[in-house]
Amino acid sequence: MLSDETLPRKESQGVSSRVKCLLVDDLEENLLALSAVLQRDDVEVYCAPSGAHALELLLQHEFALALLDVQMPDMDGFELAELMRGSERTRDVPIIFVTAGAGDPRRMFKGYDAGAVDFLYKPLDPYVLRSKAGVFFQIHRQKQQLAEQLDTLAETLRLNEMFTAVLGHDLRNPLSAILTAADLLQRRTEDEAVRKTAGRMLTAGKRMGRMIEDVLDLARARLAGGIPLRRSETDFGQLVQRMVQEGDLVGDWDADRLAQVASNLIGNALQHGDTAEPVRIRVDGTKDDALRFTITNVGVIPDRLLPFLFDPFRGGQQNRGRGEGLGLGLYIVQQIIQAHQGGVEVLSGAGPYTEFRVELPRRGVDVVKL
Numbered sequence: 001m002l003s004d005e006t007l008p009r010k011e012s013q014g015v016s017s018r019v020k021c022l023l024v025d026d027l028e029e030n031l032l033a034l035s036a037v038l039q040r041d042d043v044e045v046y047c048a049p050s051g052a053h054a055l056e057l058l059l060q061h062e063f064a065l066a067l068l069d070v071q072m073p074d075m076d077g078f079e080l081a082e083l084m085r086g087s088e089r090t091r092d093v094p095i096i097f098v099t100a101g102a103g104d105p106r107r108m109f110k111g112y113d114a115g116a117v118d119f120l121y122k123p124l125d126p127y128v129l130r131s132k133a134g135v136f137f138q139i140h141r142q143k144q145q146l147a148e149q150l151d152t153l154a155e156t157l158r159l160n161e162m163f164t165a166v167l168g169h170d171l172r173n174p175l176s177a178i179l180t181a182a183d184l185l186q187r188r189t190e191d192e193a194v195r196k197t198a199g200r201m202l203t204a205g206k207r208m209g210r211m212i213e214d215v216l217d218l219a220r221a222r223l224a225g226g227i228p229l230r231r232s233e234t235d236f237g238q239l240v241q242r243m244v245q246e247g248d249l250v251g252d253w254d255a256d257r258l259a260q261v262a263s264n265l266i267g268n269a270l271q272h273g274d275t276a277e278p279v280r281i282r283v284d285g286t287k288d289d290a291l292r293f294t295i296t297n298v299g300v301i302p303d304r305l306l307p308f309l310f311d312p313f314r315g316g317q318q319n320r321g322r323g324e325g326l327g328l329g330l331y332i333v334q335q336i337i338q339a340h341q342g343g344v345e346v347l348s349g350a351g352p353y354t355e356f357r358v359e360l361p362r363r364g365v366d367v368v369k370l
Contacts, residue, residue, distance in 0.1 A: 019137045020044045020061050024054040024080065025069040025098070034067060034098075037126045038133055051075030055083065058090045064140030065133055070099035081116065094136045096120060165219030168212050175212065179205045214328040218312055221335040229254035229339050236283060236291055236360070249285040251362035257336045258360075264329040265295045265356050273297030273354070290342075293358040301348040309346055310334045333358075 021043055023034045031047040039045050046061065048054035051072060058066075066084070068077035077097055084090040100122040112119070118132060182205060186198035234255040269279045277298035284292040301309065312331040337344045341361050348354040 018042050018044050019064040019140050022046050022063045022066040024048045026072045037129055051080040054080060063093050065094050065136040067096050067098055070097050161219055164215055168215040171212050175205060175209055214332055217332045218328055229257055249283055251291055261333050261336050264333045268329060269295050269297035273299045289362055291360045294355055296353050296355040298352055299354055301354050
């Protein structure tokens with residue numbers, strides 16, 4: 001009886017460069033004929049004389065194509081195909097049914113319904129079979145290459161994010177020393193020019209500190225499973241200076257993080273809105289289980305930017321000035337709100353306004369532990 005062990009293998013070919021093809025037929029002569037047509041240096045052909053044997057091989061190998069004989073004892077090709085489609089491991093293996101019976105539309109429909117990509121009748125044309133199989137072999141190689149590239153990119157991204165986290169953490173100590181020295185210089189000198197220089201150093205240093213914290217928050221969100229919170233009883237209205245107040249604004253939140261949310265959203269509205277129009281802030285605490293916070297400014301966000309608004313850095317979606325930060329503000333807002341089990345959305349384009357809406361549950365369970 002012919003099995004996969006009886007077929008010769010080329011030692012010169014690397015395992016990763018070869019694809020695997022499964023032939024299932026209860027007649028040994030059919031297996032020999034099919035394997036002779038499909039055998040190539042870059043293809044490994046595995047033969048199974050029954051559906052049960054085929055299932056064993058499917059558990060051990062990743063196949064680019066399976067050719068199944070329809071008429072087999074115990075388990076026919078249709079039954080085998082249904083079992084393959086029912087398994088996560090084998091549901092995507094392309095199946096070509098092979099049969100010696102006369103053309104029957106009902107059998108063809110049954111075969112396609114079982115997940116076949118083609119239905120061939122014996123005697124087979126070797127050129128047609130080789131051509132059809134070659135297409136699936138090439139597709140399988142391309143899928144493998146894409147998977148390898150995706151793994152490489154994912155690992156590169158992980159290493160870059162780890163480097164960003166380490167760099168951001170290590171920059172805080174020298175920046176703290178610079179800020180301390182600038183503050184001391186500003187307070188102790190009587191030279192007005194020196195005081196102005198120290199003031200500019202403090203302003204620039206604090207802005208750099210906010211950028212570093214944004215980078216660290218990015219790393220925490222990507223690598224640590226989310227932004228950590230320090231919950232306590234917090235009045236959100238005080239965080240936005242009670243510009244508009246309705247109802248009870250107290251909840252179990254991280255006050256510093258929500259201040260960061262309010263600061264980022266208000267700063268975003270002031271920066272991108274119409275400078276001649278006010279920014280409207282509304283805090284609604286009338287719901288028992290959640291608080292709503294909205295910021296509205298005059299100005300419309302282009303439709304092409306809306307899908308990427310909460311993406312970190314947002315690539316080249318917009319041109320930022322020197323003082324506009326790293327493009328992490330809205331991403332950090334989203335991560336903080338999600339850490340509170342809340343939601344944030346933006347509405348823009350229905351009128352001359354852009355509105356950010358935040359909803360915060362009054363109580364939540366921390367996902368990230370400090």
